Amino acid sequence: MPVDTLQQIAETNSWGSIYPELILGILALALLALEVVLPKFAHGLIPRIAIIGQLVLLGYILFVDPTGCCSGEAFGGMLLLSPAGQAFRVFFLASSIFVSYLGMVSLANKQLPRIEFFHITLVITGALMLLAQANHFVMLFVALETATVGFYVLVSYFRNNVLSLEAGLKYLIMGALSSSILLFGIVLLYGAASNPALAGSSVDSLNFANLKVFLQANPTDVMALMGMLLVISGVAFKIGAFPFQIWIPDVYQGAPVPTTAFLSIASKAAGFAMLISLVNVFEPLTDWLTPLLVGIAALTILFGNFGALTQRNVKRLIGLSGVSHAGFLLIGVVASMSVEWALTAILFYLFAYLLASAAVFGVMVHMPKEDEAELSLDDFADLSKKNGFLGLALAIGIGSLAGIPPLAGFIGKLLIFVAAFEAELYGLLAVAVIGVVVSIYYYFGWLKYAFFEIWKFNDDEEDREEPVPGASLGLFGKLTLLLAIIGTALLGFYQSPLGNWLAGS
Amino acid sequence: MTDFFFYLFSTIALASAAAVVLSRNTVNAAMFLIVCFLSMASLFVLLEAYFLAVIQVLVYAGAVVVLFLFIIMLLDVREDAKRKLSPFTAGAGLVGFAILVMGIIAVVSSDSIKATSEVLPEPSGASLKAFGNELFTTYLLPMQVTGFLLLVAMIGVIVLSKKLQEPEEQS
Structure with missing residues (x-):
């Protein structure tokens, strides 16, 4: 290969256009270096450095570069930089800052390695950002694996807890299985689209644009259809859609609270980022794809909501309710195939979900419980009396997750439903409404524990000194929760700033 | 001649893969896995993908199986008694197998497999130099x-896996 061809190819490697990912990677490496360089008593500073670094980056993106510095393909078609990609960057960065905060609180009293948690969180965030902008299956798979390997470690991070280890093993096996299914699908697509005897084939057929050209030319190719099915199955594993949701309750329960939050917010959103770009690639196969996604969405909503009805463990409850949220988002994805602005609705829903989950997980991490995997609804009894602020945060977070009118979650659901109505998905809408009604029962069951007196049988009369919830709540924690509450409430009334940024940017 | 080698190595690969699943001794299973990987590497050679063949031998037959063997030795797995399959598992396995067979038939009989062309593009991973480029x-x-x-x-x-630090004693 002559030198100037090489230079031509390398010219599109515009490192400047992926500065957020680069900065996260450098910050992650710097944390490890700091642990070696700094004296022992200053190690407490390192998590703060991680959070402040991310905050500065988030501020820069939001105020200086809100629409993304560059657009179009970069790195020889590996990445497709777009405003939606920039929105996902902000989303992942915000969730990573929140998870770092939770990690700081959660690791404070534990005899565990600390810095590595933040290092892995940063690397995962960078990988998820690349994943959301991937325009090539090689890039998609490498970024996905980087994030997944990080998650394997984070899930089993509390390794002196048996449940955490069990969750780590289950996640490892399930994650490896789903990756292999995804990879098998990619290989079938590559095999079909690289056959030079067929119309529309190309040498670089893993590129999304090239693959779409091939699928348009051969919309009934059996091998490509199977590849599509397997790829969608692999992605369904990541977002926890039916019938690939079996790992969710156990893994969510065993994982440390920060990891559970990270999985339920960022990992799910990354799955949807993948799904949005893949649905675009598989557009020529709509005849097969639409019924498939409609079926998955309906079953996911029903399974998530009815599964969550009987749960008493808070993390399992959140996990299964997260399954139902994945179902609602899938409605948005189906709608986005025919209604253009549905993409904005999905992004809005994700941001509302981020803020509401931040409030709920922020409360969970401050509950005084030795073994957080056993955190159950009973532990939330009289929360509003013991600590009014945490009670308020929980109420607003859960209200938004349930979709109660003045809050952001309601607007998110409304936008998705309107998009589905425009896309004429009436059957799915009926299922979704049933799902919402069922979800209100279990979400408010949780609030009932926190706000209303529940008669308990006390056989020992002695007043035990019970630890107060929120004893570990510092100034930074209050600010985080306050931000989540205010954001959730404000987005319920003023959607235009966020909506315009998501749609117009 | 190429056809003969193709069938030879494919048969070896399939037979040894079946032996991996069927053999009750885990060390034997790992050894059959090496045979399977080696015949796969031979198939890559037949396809003129020499680099892939070398990688297959080095990484899979070499590193990965050695790792398996280490773990088997460390865990000291004994031959356990044949476990009975529950009817549900057996049924699910049968359904899965049927779907797999249907999938293979569908792919093999599809037009995209039958349509072949004489001129194949040079795969970028064929030679080490092109691969590196x-x-x-x-x-x-x-x-x-x-x-x-x-x-x-x-x-x-x-x-x-690092040994956890003992809580520092307060003096």
Whole structure:
């Protein structure tokens, strides 16, 4: 290969256009270096450095570069930089800052390695950002694996807890299985689209644009259809859609609270980022794809909501309710195939979900419980009396997750439903409404524990000194929760700033 | 001649793969796995993908199986009594197998397999030089991300297996 061809190819490697990912990677490496360089008593500073670094980056993106510095393909078609990609960057960065905060609180009293948690969180965030902008299956798979390997470690991070280890093993096996299914699908697509005897084939057929050209030319190719099915199955594993949701309750329960939050917010959103770009690639196969996604969405909503009805463990409850949220988002994805602005609705829903989950997980991490995997609804009894602020945060977070009118979650659901109505998905809408009604029962069951007196049988009369919830709540924690509450409430009334940024940017 | 070798190595690969699943002794299963990988490497040679063949032998037959053997030795797995399959598992396995067979038939009988062309494009991974060129130009970003993947995996192993520090005693 002559030198100037090489230079031509390398010219599109515009490192400047992926500065957020680069900065996260450098910050992650710097944390490890700091642990070696700094004296022992200053190690407490390192998590703060991680959070402040991310905050500065988030501020820069939001105020200086809100629409993304560059657009179009970069790195020889590996990445497709777009405003939606920039929105996902902000989303992942915000969730990573929140998870770092939770990690700081959660690791404070534990005899565990600390810095590595933040290092892995940063690397995962960078990988998820690349994943959301991937325009090539090689890039998609490498970024996905980087994030997944990080998650394997984070899930089993509390390794002196048996449940955490069990969750780590289950996640490892399930994650490896789903990756292999995804990879098998990619290989079938590559095999079909690289056959030079067929119309529309190309040498670089893993590129999304090239693959779409091939699928348009051969919309009934059996091998490509199977590849599509397997790829969608692999992605369904990541977002926890039916019938690939079996790992969710156990893994969510065993994982440390920060990891559970990270999985339920960022990992799910990354799955949807993948799904949005893949649905675009598989557009020529709509005849097969639409019924498939409609079926998955309906079953996911029903399974998530009815599964969550009987749960008493808070993390399992959140996990299964997260399954139902994945179902609602899938409605948005189906709608986005025919209604253009549905993409904005999905992004809005994700941001509302981020803020509401931040409030709920922020409360969970401050509950005084030795073994957080056993955190159950009973532990939330009289929360509003013991600590009014945490009670308020929980109420607003859960209200938004349930979709109660003045809050952001309601607007998110409304936008998705309107998009589905425009896309004429009436059957799915009926299922979704049933799902919402069922979800209100279990979400408010949780609030009932926190706000209303529940008669308990006390056989020992002695007043035990019970630890107060929120004893570990510092100034930074209050600010985080306050931000989540205010954001959730404000987005319920003023959607235009966020909506315009998501749609117009 | 090529046809003969193709059938020979395919048969060996399939037979040894079946032996991996069927043999009750785990060390034997790992050994059959090596045979399977070697015949796969031979198939790659027949396809003129020499680099892949070498990698197959080095990484899979070499490193991965040695790792398996280490773990088998460390865990000291004994031959356990034949477990009975529950009817549900057996039924699910049968359904899965039927779907797999249907899938293979569908793919093999599809037009995309039958349509072949005489001129095949030069695969970029065929020679080591072309492979390296691609890796450091077109696929530079994924390669760098892979570096981070390995770093995270390494740190993960350290985090999960390092001896925990004893709580420092307050004097």
